[in-house]
Amino acid sequence: EQSPGSGNVYTLASVREDLIRQEDTIIYGLIERAKFPSNSHTYDAKYAQIPGFCGSLVEFVVKNTEDIQAKAGRYKNPEENPFFPENLPPSSVPSYPFPQFLHPGAASININKSIWKMYLHELLPLLATSGDDGNYAQTAASDLSLLQAVSKRIHYGKFVAEVKFRDAPEDYEPLIRAKDREGLMKLLTFTSVEEAVRMRVEKKATVFGQEVSLDSNEDNEKRKFDPSVASRLYKNWVIPLTKEVQVEYLLRRLG
Numbered sequence: 001e002q003s004p005g006s007g008n009v010y011t012l013a014s015v016r017e018d019l020i021r022q023e024d025t026i027i028y029g030l031i032e033r034a035k036f037p038s039n040s041h042t043y044d045a046k047y048a049q050i051p052g053f054c055g056s057l058v059e060f061v062v063k064n065t066e067d068i069q070a071k072a073g074r075y076k077n078p079e080e081n082p083f084f085p086e087n088l089p090p091s092s093v094p095s096y097p098f099p100q101f102l103h104p105g106a107a108s109i110n111i112n113k114s115i116w117k118m119y120l121h122e123l124l125p126l127l128a129t130s131g132d133d134g135n136y137a138q139t140a141a142s143d144l145s146l147l148q149a150v151s152k153r154i155h156y157g158k159f160v161a162e163v164k165f166r167d168a169p170e171d172y173e174p175l176i177r178a179k180d181r182e183g184l185m186k187l188l189t190f191t192s193v194e195e196a197v198r199m200r201v202e203k204k205a206t207v208f209g210q211e212v213s214l215d216s217n218e219d220n221e222k223r224k225f226d227p228s229v230a231s232r233l234y235k236n237w238v239i240p241l242t243k244e245v246q247v248e249y250l251l252r253r254l255g
């Protein structure tokens with residue numbers, strides 16, 4: 001269990017355990033978003049026409065929700081990164097002593113713009129069937145939950161990298177000083193762990209996405225979404241971007 005203020009709450013085993021738990025959140029997020037068809041109006045700035053706001057419905061929902069959550073203190077936790085960090089209001093609630101585990105350079109890493117583009121242009125077309133049921137606000141809300149879960153997972157690379165650095169500074173320091181991105185990437189990569197992640201994610205997606213029924217004659221092949229979307233999400237984007245965050249973090253680690 002985490003003790004506030006302590007600097008030693010993260011270990012390689014504990015961050016990996018956390019990443020495994022985050023898989024559940026991401027897979028449930030995929031299932032929830034897959035309930036809705038593509039609902040393309042949600043993403044169309046010309047459709048929305050919201051007085052006083054320039055942008056799409058999903059941007060409207062994400063930006064305004066982030067404003068409220070910022071006031072409620074969400075971004076005081078170094079595990080959270082906003083999609084619209086510009087002009088976020090400060091927290092209005094008493095502060096909590098989150099462990100200061102990361103190097104201060106971590107604060108300048110936010111790749112949510114790439115995550116946003118990947119989500120809209122690569123993931124959604126795989127996940128949502130084409131169609132329009134008018135539930136744009138609900139669609140945007142499910143986009144927000146899934147985006148936040150994916151963003152948290154990818155930026156968790158900061159914690160993974162800090163743990164790895166503390167475990168072997170003598171291996172990382174020369175590569176950091178040489179700004180050797182390729183060498184760092186190689187050093188932080190564990191191919192067998194990545195393979196286990198992908199396989200577990202596909203298995204979880206199959207299990208969580210099953211129709212549960214009390215009638216044994218019923219077709220239990222019915223699925224809430226295609227489980228290979230989850231493993232493709234991890235293989236093509238989640239794992240590579242988590243590694244990119246680790247490299248970016250390490251490059252700032254000695255500054």
Ligand SMILES: O=C(O)C(=O)C[C@]1(C(=O)O)C=C[C@@H](O)C=C1
Pocket residue numbers: 016019160188189190191193194197238239240242243
């Ligand atoms: O578990 C680690 O060591 C991580 O760095 C996380 C992760 C992943 O994104 O799942 C990324 C790189 C490693 O090659 C293995 C797995």
